Amino acid sequence: MGFSHTLGGTSYRFDDLRTLLAKATPLRSGDVLAGLAAQNAAERVAARMALADLPLRHFLNEAVIPYENDEVTRLIVDQHDGAAFAPIASLTVGAFREWLLADTTDATTLAAVSPGLTPEMVAAVCKIMRLQDLVTVAAKCEVVTRFRCTIGLPGRMSTRLQPNHPLDDPKGVAASILDGLMYGVGDATIGINPASDDVDTMMRLLDMIEALRLASNAPIQSCVLAHVTTALKAIERRAPVDLVFQSLAGTEEANRGFGITLSLLDEALAAAESLQRCPAGGNVMYFETGQGSELSSAGHCGVDQQTLEARCYAVARRYRPLLVNTVVGFIGPEYLYDGKQIMRAGLEDHFCGKLLGLPMGCDVCYTNHAEADQDDMDALLTLLGVAGCTYIMGVPGADDIMLNYQSTSFHDALYVRKVLGKRAAPEFEAWLGAAGISDPQGELRFEPARLMPALPLLDAK
Amino acid sequence: MSGADDQTLATSSSDDWTWLSRYTEARIALGRCGPGLPTSAHLSFQAAHAEARDAVLKPFDAKQFAADVTARNWPALAVHSRAVDRATYLQRPDEGRLLSLESEALLSEPRAPADVVLVVADGLSSRAVQVNALPVLEALMPLLAATGRRLSPIIVASQARVALGDHVGELLGASASIILIGERPGLSAADSLGLYLTWLPRRGRVDSERNCISNVRQGGLAPEDAAKQAAELIERMFLHQAAGVSLARLPQLPALDDGGA
Numbered sequence: 117m118g119f120s121h122t123l124g125g126t127s128y129r130f131d132d133l134r135t136l137l138a139k140a141t142p143l144r145s146g147d148v149l150a151g152l153a154a155q156n157a158a159e160r161v162a163a164r165m166a167l168a169d170l171p172l173r174h175f176l177n178e179a180v181i182p183y184e185n186d187e188v189t190r191l192i193v194d195q196h197d198g199a200a201f202a203p204i205a206s207l208t209v210g211a212f213r214e215w216l217l218a219d220t221t222d223a224t225t226l227a228a229v230s231p232g233l234t235p236e237m238v239a240a241v242c243k244i245m246r247l248q249d250l251v252t253v254a255a256k257c258e259v260v261t262r263f264r265c266t267i268g269l270p271g272r273m274s275t276r277l278q279p280n281h282p283l284d285d286p287k288g289v290a291a292s293i294l295d296g297l298m299y300g301v302g303d304a305t306i307g308i309n310p311a312s313d314d315v316d317t318m319m320r321l322l323d324m325i326e327a328l329r330l331a332s333n334a335p336i337q338s339c340v341l342a343h344v345t346t347a348l349k350a351i352e353r354r355a356p357v358d359l360v361f362q363s364l365a366g367t368e369e370a371n372r373g374f375g376i377t378l379s380l381l382d383e384a385l386a387a388a389e390s391l392q393r394c395p396a397g398g399n400v401m402y403f404e405t406g407q408g409s410e411l412s413s414a415g416h417c418g419v420d421q422q423t424l425e426a427r428c429y430a431v432a433r434r435y436r437p438l439l440v441n442t443v444v445g446f447i448g449p450e451y452l453y454d455g456k457q458i459m460r461a462g463l464e465d466h467f468c469g470k471l472l473g474l475p476m477g478c479d480v481c482y483t484n485h486a487e488a489d490q491d492d493m494d495a496l497l498t499l500l501g502v503a504g505c506t507y508i509m510g511v512p513g514a515d516d517i518m519l520n521y522q523s524t525s526f527h528d529a530l531y532v533r534k535v536l537g538k539r540a541a542p543e544f545e546a547w548l549g550a551a552g553i554s555d556p557q558g559e560l561r562f563e564p565a566r567l568m569p570a571l572p573l574l575d576a577k
Numbered sequence: 578m579s580g581a582d583d584q585t586l587a588t589s590s591s592d593d594w595t596w597l598s599r600y601t602e603a604r605i606a607l608g609r610c611g612p613g614l615p616t617s618a619h620l621s622f623q624a625a626h627a628e629a630r631d632a633v634l635k636p637f638d639a640k641q642f643a644a645d646v647t648a649r650n651w652p653a654l655a656v657h658s659r660a661v662d663r664a665t666y667l668q669r670p671d672e673g674r675l676l677s678l679e680s681e682a683l684l685s686e687p688r689a690p691a692d693v694v695l696v697v698a699d700g701l702s703s704r705a706v707q708v709n710a711l712p713v714l715e716a717l718m719p720l721l722a723a724t725g726r727r728l729s730p731i732i733v734a735s736q737a738r739v740a741l742g743d744h745v746g747e748l749l750g751a752s753a754s755i756i757l758i759g760e761r762p763g764l765s766a767a768d769s770l771g772l773y774l775t776w777l778p779r780r781g782r783v784d785s786e787r788n789c790i791s792n793v794r795q796g797g798l799a800p801e802d803a804a805k806q807a808a809e810l811i812e813r814m815f816l817h818q819a820a821g822v823s824l825a826r827l828p829q830l831p832a833l834d835d836g837g838a
Contacts, residue, residue: 145668281601288601295597295605449667484629484762485667485701490622513604513614513622520763522626525604530612562609564593574600 117178121166128162134180136170137236138420139163140243142460146408146421146451153420164244168210172201175237181417186368187378192234192430201232209240216241216253216471223258230473235366235426238468242422247460247499250467254503257470261399261438263358264335265303265541267506268475273538274507275529276439276477277302280309280518284317286324287574292512293328294567298553299526300533300560301510303544304439304477305359305402307339311518315349318342326356328570332551335543337394337438339402344376344384351387359402359438360388363409366427370415378431385435399438404479405429406443407461408451421451425465429472439507440469441477444496446521448483455492458482462496466505477507481523490514490522497524501532508532530560589615602765622764629762634663637699637706643733645711646697651718652730656680656745660736673738675780676745684732684748691729693721693811694751694778698737702759702767709770709794710757716804717755724812739773739787746778753814754778755807760791769794772803774810776820786821788814 119130130136138152140163147153154160176196179189207215215221242250260268267274279292289308296302306325310317318340325338339359340347347360362381365371388400405428410416416424425442432440442465445458452458462478469476480497482488497508514525532538539545539558548554553566589610597605607618614622639655646653657677660666666673676684697710714731721728729749734741742756753776760769772790775782788810793803814820 149669149671279603281603285600288603291597291600292603292605295592295594295603298592298594450670453668484626484764484767485633489626512601513607513618515604515622515625515764517601517603517763517765520761522764525614527607527609527612527614530609534612562590562592567594574597 119166121162123162128159133178134419137423140167141420144457145453150411170209172207175234180419197231212241235430238471239423239426242464250463251503254467254470259475261475263337263394263398263438265543274304275301275510276304277306278509278511282518284311296510296526301526301529303541304507305337305339309341313342318350319355322355334547360384361402363404364428364431365410366424367415367417370410370413373413399436401435401437403432403437403440408447426468429469440474443479445482449486454487459496475506479509483521501536625764628767632702632704632762632767635703637703637735639733639735646731654730655733658736666736674740691749691751692726694729694746694749694754696732696742696756698734698758700758701761705759705768705770708768712800713804716801720808743778743780743782772807776814
């Protein structure tokens, strides 16, 4: 079966659902590279019109990647909640957009239908939405998660402190952490990307943060973003692992490229919970995603990169993560060419993740070979703040000296919190006050004496 | 008069923990004005980004580079990938991995057989090539010549990705290839050169089948040291008839890091 739409006297045909979704996607370099993009602007809009007429029910009958071939598809189909879907079962994609935007659709309604949505339904409606639609609906979603801090409460915006160091030197990492804490950054997590993915490095860094946590009594949760198999080894050795991290893709084949399967992730979740470092009912997983990773690992299966990104969220939600973020501009211009494409993708990912019930953050970022700069990041950061983004990254001076790309800085976090009146997680905010990093009014003091309890980290070892 | 005359206008405040900077090159203790960066820190970030952008976008003068090579009595041939311009190159890595039809024809002409092909490519930083490729070649060529292996002309490639060396190596029937290529610029260095070595370079090789020597620049890995490492790697490759992960498992060999090129 196929789909067709006539626009301006030209009839456009789309062979199947994955083709229709790909052709309807706003222009981006990755879909062109994969040979999936619409041939021209008119075909793109015709595809959107055909998509708008498609009943949501159709998505339950046609998979973009066959059930037999792909465990992500099987997860999507098997975890679909028909009762949650019932209230919107009669809608087309176009009517679903209007329903999402309606004033009568609030956070409670959205949370109730979320288990009834497949990632492909969410990707489809996303493709026919403007940026302001994506902002409006995402801002209505409420997703709250907990470890030592409560993340995602209304009026709050959290930050991951990202203190990377090219040699994984614990003192170098600690120096960046202290700088960030003075700026009130780190309530989502202190998350280090190790340059070297091995268990000894991971344990050295975790031990350092654990010492800082115990010395300062800060309600922080840490993460070394090594491969999940490295984290499993560290857990075996009883390392102080708070969050287990993994990069996800939206197809079984691309996940194999990442060295993971769903059963491996099941094992990781059980191992993380076995440490009992998180309060009961809390969340212990941390995932990162980003449009284009499936194409990059030759596992895209003919599906466009935005739809595949939404499929990552179906994988993520199985594990009730504390945090998920899209590393939107990291992958490079062959997937997202410029500031415009990066901005749209960041807001799409945030919207899709939130609608699928995830605590969605965004690494607002770019590489030096992309057509983008700090102005583009400011625009995306501000839009995401308005959209209620759960958290952003905090990198010293926006310059990650290990991964060699530009993200958001401690200053950027301060900016977005100030202009939008957003606050840190309540437990973290209370600790900043108790430690004297902020004053009784919640204003940061920037007094170096407040760093003193942490100094043994730098000099005593 | 109000007391305003006695007051200093509020501008930026420094962060009084600049001593932490001894532990990391990260941009910490920058100071602030409200939530913003002090003007000097703000503009020095722009300067670093500008340098990186210019390194990506500045066209590679392949003709001049080939002339510089020829002047040292090494034969040279200039070639071009299928990516017609920089914007295409950045969006179509597949086109940067293949020779243009014209260059393909040029390299298909009958010529003396070569054991090792040498390619110098702009990659993501033409500046890295302009600054660091000749110093590497000057150290590398005598080391390779001393082995008695037959060398190809130096292939000077524009709008090229690492895997262009596979297409070149295939046409020249070489056993091994060395490609010197500009790495993706960071804010701290925009002139890093990478050296990628491949055994039996043929189209379709994957990254795990290569060895890489990266961050070659003044202030990073010195060109002379990189040349020495490359020459040693080539000898191991001929000894073991392999490259990449399998060769890297031997002690002291660098693993592959694509660096976005």
